[in-house]
Amino acid sequence: DGGITQSPKYLFRKEGQNVTLSCEQNLNHDAMYWYRQDPGQGLRLIYYSQIVNDFQKGDIAEGYSVSREKKESFPLTVTSAQKNPTAFYLCASRDTPTNSYNEQFFGPGTRLTVL
């Protein structure tokens, strides 16, 4: 089945530790995105990548880093510089940016709790 996978679903880390969240897609999509969602809030864009080996900062990139070495993978690292890392993290992908509409497919999310 085609889709987006995120692992793990729940993640616990101690304060001050870096942690990497996995996102893999087999939809052959060029564009991938990372969002953060806090309780009762909408989604906020952290980073996005429109093509392999290229990525741009979103609205709240401070304290995060990404890489896009392969088309199907877009891991997100939450560094110790992120002041409030506890949140629900969502990865999404989209077909080529030149499509006439903008449907994004989302993964199931990773809930990160920093203790």
Add this chain to the structure above:
Amino acid sequence: DAKTTQPPSMDCAEGRAANLPCNHSTISGNEYVYWYRQIHSQGPQYIIHGLKNNETNEMASLIITEDRKSSTLILPHATLRDTAVYYCIVRVAGGGSNYKLTFGKGTLLTVNP
């Protein structure tokens, strides 16, 4: 991007139609209306989108007013599994800098038995 306004919550009886409104009075001519929903602790799911004509698919119908300043998402026969937060988003289509969807707080639809 045009901003959208949605009621924070709505209730609907199971089996009845759920009509979710969205105001987007500052929408521009090349902006589409998209609807996504998010069931608790899951990723958002695309529902439907439209430009100016009404649209229907297997999940829902989208009614856009003639002046395009508001729209309504209709779930014709709501089930308990339709309980979710529904997001109305307005965005241009195409490539280039069209890189994200801006999700607000949405409408929490609760379908009651």
